[in-house]
Every structure is written in C-alpha cells, then in structure tokens.
Amino acid sequence: MARREHNLKIGVSGIRGVVGDFLTPGLAAAFAQAFATYVGAGRVVLGRDTRGSGPMIEHAVACGLMASGCEVVRVGVLPTPTIQIYVGATGARGGIAVTASHNPPEYNALKLFNVEGLFFNHYERAELLDIYHQSVFTQAENAQIQGQRDESGAAPRVHLDRVLRHVDAEAIRRANFRVALDAVNGAGAVLTPGFLREDLGCDLRAIAIDPTQPFPREAEPRPDTLGDLSRLVAESGAVIGFGQDPDGDRLAVADETGRVLDNDDVLALVTDAVLARTPGNVVVNLTTSSVIDDVATWHGCRVFRTPVGEANVVETMLAVDAVIGGEGSNGGIIFPGVHLCRDSYTGMAFLLARLVETGLKVSALAARLPRYYRRAGKAPFAHGRLGAVLPRLEEHFTAAAADRSDGLKLSFEDGWVHLRASNTEPLLRVAVESRTESRADALYREVMELLG
Amino acid sequence: MSPRPFLRVSPVGLRGVVGPGLTAAHVLDFAAAFATLLEKPGPVVLGRDPRASGVMIREGVVASLLACGRDAIDLGIVPTPVIQHAISRLDAAGGISIGASHNTAEWNALKFLGPGGSYLSSAEADELLDIYHLRKFAFAPWDRVGQLRLVSDGIDRYLDTLAEVYDFAALSRFRVVVDCCNGTSALLLRRINERFGTTFVLINEKLEGVRFAHDPATTRDTVGLQLAPLVRPLNADAGFLFDVDSDRVALADETGEAVSEELVLALLADYLLPRGPGKIVVTNLSTTALVDWVAEQHGGRVVRARVGRQAAIDALAGYRPEQIALAGEGTGAVMLPRFRFIYDGIAAMLAVLSMIHERGQTLSQILGSYPRYTILKGVVPLKTQRIPALLMRLRDRYAEREGGAADTSDGLRVAWEDRWFHVRVSQTEPIVRVICEQRGEAPEELFAALMDEVRRLA
Incomplete structure (x- = not known):
C-alpha cells in the first residue's frame, strides 16, 4: 500500500491533525461529545496551549462537552500538567487539553484525562474510540445543559504548591540562582516566570515568554533546537537554563556553560535526586538510556521498561508503585509525589534543589553520570514491511537479547538498538546507544543499512 | 417526559x-x-x-x-x-x-x-x-x-439609533408595564429607563435559561395571563409583551384589555401610512382584514405574501424601499423601514407609544375607532399526507359552491366580502393551521365546520 501523508490521526492517542482541512471544529466537537458521553455528566476541565488554532478548537470542544451534559471548567492557557493536576484535585469527571505538545504549530490535538487527571489508559482509550465511531452520543436537553465557568485563576496554585511541597523552597530562594528560561511562547510563558521568580527566588533571564506570539523555534526542546537558550545562559552567566515545550510537560536543561544536556541525562539527574531521598522502583520506556539503570544501581533500585508513551509509563508506575519515572529522550519527568504526569515544573524544582544540596554545578553533576553515546534516526515506514525487517535484524544480531513489547529492542553487552513505528507519524524510529562513540556509530550504520 | x-x-x-x-x-x-x-x-x-x-x-x-x-x-x-x-x-x-x-x-x-x-x-x-x-x-x-x-456596548449603540428616531423625552411621560417573558427585552428596557428616564415597569424580567414564566408567544392569550391584569392596578398607559429575543410584540390597552396580536400591524399601519412616503403594507395571507380597511383610509394598499419571513422578504424585494410603509404579520412581528426591514418588537412598541403621544388619545380610544373584526385560530396535528385532497375539498365547497375568491399560493385562502379563512400546513411545526375571520361577530359556524373537515383529513 502506498504511504500517505497522515495529516489527521484519530486513534488510541486521541485526535491529532493539521488545522484547516484535516482537524476541523466538527471533528473536535464530535470527539468531545464522545468523551463527555464516556465520562458522564459532571465537571470537565478544559485548557490549552498557546497555538493560534487553540481558541477555535477549545470552543468546539466546549460545545461538544456541553452538548453531552458536562459542565465545562475553563482554565485557559495553562501547561498540560497543571490541567491534569487540577482535574484530579477538584473532583472533575475528566479533562481535555487542547495541545499538540511538541508538534509544529500547524498541528493541534486533544489530550484526554480521566477522573484522576491521568492519560486515558488502553481500555479507556479503546472504549472512547468505540463511542466516537458509533457516534451515539448523550444529547443533553436544554434543561440538562450546564454551561461553563472560568477557574483559570485557581488552577496554577494547586499545581505549583504541590511541587513546592517536595523541595526546600526556602533554601532555593536563599541561593538566589540566576536562571535562564526559554518557554517557546507556550503555555509555560504564563506560569514559569512567576514560579521561578516568586516561588523559587531566582534571578530570571527569560526569552520566548509571550503567549500571544508564535513559537520562535522548533517546538520540541532538544539540544539542536535550543541554541538561543544556550547563548542566553552563556551571556547572562546563569547557573542553569530551562527549555520547555509548548504545553509545559517536557523539560530540557542547559548547564552553566550553555551546553544543553541530553534529555536522558536530565531524567537521570532527577532520578538520582529522588532515589537519594526515597529509594524505590523506577519506570522508563524502552528507548530511555541505560544511564537510568546505572543510577538505579547506585541506589540498589530496580528499573522497569515499558513501551513508549506517557500512558504506558504511567500504567506501569501505578502497577509497581514507582517513586520516579519518565521518558528520557523526550524530556519527560514523572514524579508521582506531585502527579503521575510529565511535569517540567517538578523537574525544574528538583534540579535547583539538587544544586543547593550538592553545591555542585550542573556540568559537574552531569559529569558524574556514566557516559553513553546515543544515535537516533528515522526511516520511512511502509505498512507490512515490519514483519520482514524485524526478523532480519534479529537474525543479524544473534548475540542480542530481544524485547518485542514495542517494536524490537536488541540489547548487547555494550549497548542496544530499538526500532519502533511512530504512533504519531508514518515513520520508523531508530535509536542506538553504546558506551563508546565508535560502537554507537557502527551500530547505527549497521542498522540503517539493514533497513535499506 | x-x-x-x-x-x-x-x-x-x-x-x-x-x-x-x-x-x-x-x-x-x-x-x-x-x-x-x-x-x-x-x-x-x-x-x-x-x-x-x-x-x-x-x-x-x-x-x-x-x-x-x-x-x-x-x-x-x-x-x-x-x-x-x-x-x-x-x-x-x-x-x-x-x-x-x-x-x-x-x-x-x-x-x-x-x-x-x-x-x-x-x-x-x-x-x-x-x-x-x-x-x-x-x-x-x-x-x-x-x-x-x-x-x-451593543445595546447602548442600538439605543443611540432609537433615540434618533423616537422622542424619549416625550415618551417618558408614559407609564408602561412590560412582560419580558424572562427574555432579552429586559436588558434593553432597563437601560432605556436608566438613560432616558422612561418608566417601563418590568415583570418576568429575570433572564431564565430553562423555565420561562409562561409560553413566550406574543398572543392575546399570553398577554391576558399576567400582563393585562396589572395594567390598571399600576395605572399604566399600556402594557407590552415581548418574545424571548424581542423581535415580536403583543399589547394590552390602558383599561387592562388584552389586544389581539392581529392589531399590532393594523395599528402601526394607521400610524405610518399618513406619515409617508410608503403606501404599501406587506403582510401575509393569514393576517386580519382590518389592515386592508386601514390602508384604504389612507389611500394605501396591502400586498399579501405567503406566510413566513422568507416570503415577506421576497415580497419586499420587489419594491423600492420608499414605496413601503411597513411589513409584518398578525403575530406581532413588524418591520419598519427606518429599521432596515427587520422584525423589531422594541421599535414597534416605541412607534405605538409615539402614536399615542402624537394623537393625544388613549390606546383604547384609537383601537375603538376601528371596525371590529373577530378572528378565530385553530391548530390540528398533521398526521396524514392527504393535505392536497383536503384543500381540494375545501376549495370545492367554499370557492366553487359558496362563491368565495380562492387563493392557493399558500395552502388555501378563501375570501368573501366580510369574511375569509386560511388553511395551511405550518412551515415550522407538523400542524395544520386554520384561521377564520369575520367583520363583526366571530364566524363560529364556519370555523367549526372547517376544523371538523381538517380534523377528518389532516
């Protein structure tokens, strides 16, 4: 079958697409009606990130929610974790964030949260999707339509206060760190400056904190997209730099020299900080670096691996009662003490606390981590080809231990290879890691050649 | 349920x-x-x-x-x-x-x-x-x-325009009771009182989303429910009732008498025709023949279109705006040229009050100067598809055998010198409407016969 441009995707991760002819208000409203039909009449929290199509989709979602009898609690432009926490904290039936997260500005999407403010799990997602496809929605009559209320003022404090309970905020304030921030003009722009300045007493140097402006850089915070943050750190003499994605769940970190750390290392630093205080289980996805295993070993703790996707990590974290988790490569830190969601604010607070506790610089903390070399790439993905490709790789790397729980992960003594079909794009994602740079390069080349 | x-x-x-x-x-x-x-x-x-x-x-x-x-x-x-x-x-x-x-x-x-x-x-x-x-x-x-x-500021800017057309200083001498039916007219009238010192006494003025104080229809019956009984105790000059979005109006006179919804258009035709320049009243086939009488008094004429706003709009489109005195229906929906030919209950009410002011007469005196017409309206649920047969039968009987003039452009209207009837299927609800009017006494017998026939076949 020919490969198509997937400008709209309706599936277990919800609904995501390019706004215009693909993601239409009618689709968004219908999906919201399916959601409302599933969660039942009651409060549903609705917020969004800053992309220009956000208000349009938000109106459509509010329409659908009300049409099926839910009361819409509007919280406006806020980070996704803030919305999730507010859902769980206020007894809502569920929540919807209008955000395409790290995707480019032409995209938008709905992130769906259950009564606890967690991403819908497998079963919930499947059932919701069935309701959507059956198109048999609860249709509220006039007297059952509950209207909407604005609680945008209340939601931020619930989130930030929860984060602050887990760090010595007073000590951080006393340190009066100079901190750099790139909020990509996203939802973080409305929350992060106040959090760092007022709550944590930082001397803040910030760029891209205007929520009315477009994203000034590629939305995903990675070493190669955070050049402006690097320069800001270097020029301002900040001790650390934070880069957020448009909906404030992902976090990237620059050290005091302006070097942006690998996202896996950021998760490793936070994991180290958490396990030092409360040893326990760690859950990460299959593509997360082995550095996590090493850090867990320092503290005598165990690491569980899951398929890629926040919902998968969260499900396993619940199952094994994990104390920390996340998705390394994409900058997701999940600390259940605050909430079972990716939260850049927890990451920022824990890292600043770590600087206070250790008295070390970020570069020094990072230098203590075991060194791994990572390569990541994409290969065009053709339907029906996986069945031929994966065995070929398995047969080629006979010495490796194979894990088939999400694509194929082949683990060696000195590294691993992970291949999986992207959930959101028509691509095969390839990740390779090894202890030495030459081995990582060789392994990566070998895999890409086998993929043709 | x-x-x-x-x-x-x-x-x-x-x-x-x-x-x-x-x-x-x-x-x-x-x-x-x-x-x-x-x-x-x-x-x-x-x-x-x-x-x-x-x-x-x-x-x-x-x-x-x-x-x-x-x-x-x-x-x-x-x-x-x-x-x-x-x-x-x-x-x-x-x-x-x-x-x-x-x-x-x-x-x-x-x-x-x-x-x-x-x-x-x-x-x-x-x-x-x-x-x-x-x-x-x-x-x-x-x-x-x-x-x-x-x-x-939508309401305030609209009031600016109303103030250019109507003399609020003069109208402020009236005491007027208004039944807002929990709808939008309350917002506007409260603001008129604030800005212009008028005395609109409002009832059912709280905006309601789920339950209105009564059926929001602008008819004599709903005027009679709460509004009309309040006019005399409050010593008011008139009472007005609006539907929820204020495009229609019904009224009661200063004696507390609920006025037929048919009279709003006739009353305003009587006010506007002599003011010129428009000499045409556009209305529909179901509206009272009193409009024809009023037009005749002022050398004007009536153009009757099919029932419904769309037909009125299409009829209006056939004339130059200055040829039109006003347009409307016997439902309390009236369009005034000065207000861009849109149904506007508020503008219609202010026109009625201006008329009372300029004539120096009470509302009941003005209405009392018109010949009496009595209209009967009935509704039969629509259950069959035998409407064409029904209309043919009625036409046979009343036009062919009893010598009425038949108009079949919208259901069937048959008119005689002093009475007429109109039977048609509603555009908005699955019902057949039967309307019957006679100069003087109510056409009870004709109406009963029509209702019987329609019930049998509808």
Missing part, C-alpha cells in the same frame, strides 16, 4: 428541540456553511437569548466561524434587533442570532443575517442549504484562523 425529537432545516435557518432534535453537529456544520457562504470580508456578529442551550450553541458557532477564518464578535445575551444593528454599525459580513424567539425553552434556533443585518434572500438561503448538505466548508489554513472579540 422527553421532548419530541424535532428538527427543521429550512431556508429560514435551523430550528429544533435541543438534544433529541438539534445537536452540536448541526450547529457546527450550519455555522461553517454560513461562513462559507459569506462573500463580504469582515467579522461575523453573534448574540443569543438566555436559553441554557445558547451557551453550547454559541461555542459551536464561534468554533466554526474562527475555523473558516472569520473573526467573531460576540454581543452576549441581546435582543435580535441589537445584533442586526451591530452588523450594520460594525460593517460586518453578517451575523448569527442564537435563539428560538417565541418557542418554549427546550427549543433553539440559528437565524442567519447578511450584511447590513438584513435577512438572507431566498437565493442566498437556498445556497446556504446547498453548502450545508454538501459539507464542503471553506476552512482556513491553521495560521489564518479567526479570533473572538467580546463587545458589551
């Missing part, structure tokens, strides 16, 4: 019982179709009445307008005439009024308005329906999505 699942998609717009009939999907698609239809650049103005479902519908309308690259200007809860005024004032591309006017609370509807706040022509309305059915909407690319703006 659940309301019945009613939905009507017609050139006049979208109307139905919210939930089982009218859904979010209808709203989104219709609003997108409207945005696709509009050619004039500029924003789209919207407003709503206080029904609970109005908020849901507003969100859907806004989403589709923005998605089609239109900016939306939301006036909030306002009378429909205020929306039409704002469209014209803001030079907007058009507007949408969310509200089911004289229907009960479980209903809602979208009314589509073109540039200048006018109703859509039949050609435009048909095209809107075609786009809706095709579902090929002109969605804008992601970086051209529109923005929503809230505007709160």
